[in-house]
Amino acid sequence: MARDWRDLFIVDGEAAAPADEPAAAGAEAGAPGGGFFRRLRDNLAKTRQALSAEVQATLLQGDLDDEAWERLEEALIYADVGARTTADVVERLEREAAEGDLKGEALRERLVELLAQAAVPGGDGSGPDRIDLRARPTVILAVGVNGTGKTTTIGKLAWHLHATLGRRVLIGAADTFRAAAVEQLEEWARRAEAGFVRGAPGADPGSVAYDAVGRARESDVDVVIVDTAGRLHTQDDLMAELGKVARVIDKQLPGAPHETLLTVDATTGQNGLRQARLFAEAVPVSGIVLTKLDGTAKGGIALAIARELGIPVKLIGIGEGLEDLRPFDPGDFARALVS
Ligand SMILES: Nc1nc2c(ncn2[C@@H]2O[C@H](COP(=O)(O)OP(=O)(O)O)[C@@H](O)[C@H]2O)c(=O)[nH]1
Numbered sequence: 001m002a003r004d005w006r007d008l009f010i011v012d013g014e015a016a017a018p019a020d021e022p023a024a025a026g027a028e029a030g031a032p033g034g035g036f037f038r039r040l041r042d043n044l045a046k047t048r049q050a051l052s053a054e055v056q057a058t059l060l061q062g063d064l065d066d067e068a069w070e071r072l073e074e075a076l077i078y079a080d081v082g083a084r085t086t087a088d089v090v091e092r093l094e095r096e097a098a099e100g101d102l103k104g105e106a107l108r109e110r111l112v113e114l115l116a117q118a119a120v121p122g123g124d125g126s127g128p129d130r131i132d133l134r135a136r137p138t139v140i141l142a143v144g145v146n147g148t149g150k151t152t153t154i155g156k157l158a159w160h161l162h163a164t165l166g167r168r169v170l171i172g173a174a175d176t177f178r179a180a181a182v183e184q185l186e187e188w189a190r191r192a193e194a195g196f197v198r199g200a201p202g203a204d205p206g207s208v209a210y211d212a213v214g215r216a217r218e219s220d221v222d223v224v225i226v227d228t229a230g231r232l233h234t235q236d237d238l239m240a241e242l243g244k245v246a247r248v249i250d251k252q253l254p255g256a257p258h259e260t261l262l263t264v265d266a267t268t269g270q271n272g273l274r275q276a277r278l279f280a281e282a283v284p285v286s287g288i289v290l291t292k293l294d295g296t297a298k299g300g301i302a303l304a305i306a307r308e309l310g311i312p313v314k315l316i317g318i319g320e321g322l323e324d325l326r327p328f329d330p331g332d333f334a335r336a337l338v339s
Pocket residue numbers: 144145146147148149150151152153230263291292293294295317318319320324
């Protein structure tokens with residue numbers, strides 16, 4: 001489970017399998033990114049208050065009857081956890097409670113644990129929720145609907161790769177649709193001390209991606225991040241364009257892109273889940289970046305995406321600043337939602 005930047009990335013000289021603790025092992029105090037976690041908790045306070053009130057009233061004090069479980073289900077669905085994920089989690093909890101030895105606080109703790117497991121595809125904490133940086137260069141393709149925070153995320157990610165891991169980063173502006181988008185990205189590249197490759201206005205996105213990866217190969221860059229346009233006129237358009245960008249990158253560097261990150265705006269709730277599904281049909285998405293968890297997001301969507309699409313959330317964003325992006329930690333997240 002990713003906790004800090006070094007846990008998220010797989011680097012040279014390290015096995016690909018995650019070797020850390022199970023999600024629910026509570027290491028809140030003094031954990032890396034503790035300030036970030038506090039802010040995440042603050043942002044999710046409304047959801048947590050609603051959910052923990054429900055847990056208190058139905059699981060800890062009331063009779064554990066059908067109505068109690070239904071109320072818990074409703075509360076989780078209201079928190080954006082999604083119908084399927086909610087049903088799975090509550091059924092499991094209900095069964096374990098009926099079997100006997102789970103009651104009181106233990107019930108709440110088990111709920112947190114089950115939610116944390118639901119947040120990782122495979123459900124057992126062994127999901128591919130890390131980003132492998134061992135290929136040189138590693139190519140990361142960023143996709144997502146306009147406005148979800150793709151460009152901002154690229155900037156923050158580039159900055160962390162450089163500042164935390166000392167990686168040489170190059171950003172390719174294959175969102176050639178709007179000049180302002182290219183300038184915004186260039187400004188992020190400057191802040192992150194990353195190289196920058198742009199095309200002529202209206203240039204073919206594939207050719208910009210091709211050039212960016214080519215330049216990275218020549219100049220000893222470690223990580224290339226390619227921004228794309230998020231127009232969603234039709235599913236066919238999107239498939240054609242993103243598919244082409246990915247193919248062209250693979251032509252320049254066989255096996256690339258190594259990572260395709262889809263940004264999802266957490267405030268869009270179940271609609272974000274639908275968007276994610278469309279993109280996942282267009283390109284093989286390997287990870288989700290859930291942005292805007294500082295807004296009106298209820299948060300449960302992080303769990304719904306992982307469980308219902310089988311794609312791990314790898315990063316979460318809680319603001320517009322450089323430091324406002326962090327590796328996703330299912331255990332921390334589930335605790336922030338419930339307890
Ligand atoms: N509050 C908040 N705003 C964000 C976050 N990520 C991005 N934004 C803002 O969302 C808007 C759209 O972001 P942008 O990166 O341009 O989205 P893109 O169209 O997908 O590239 C910008 O105003 C960003 O500053 C986040 O985590 N929290």
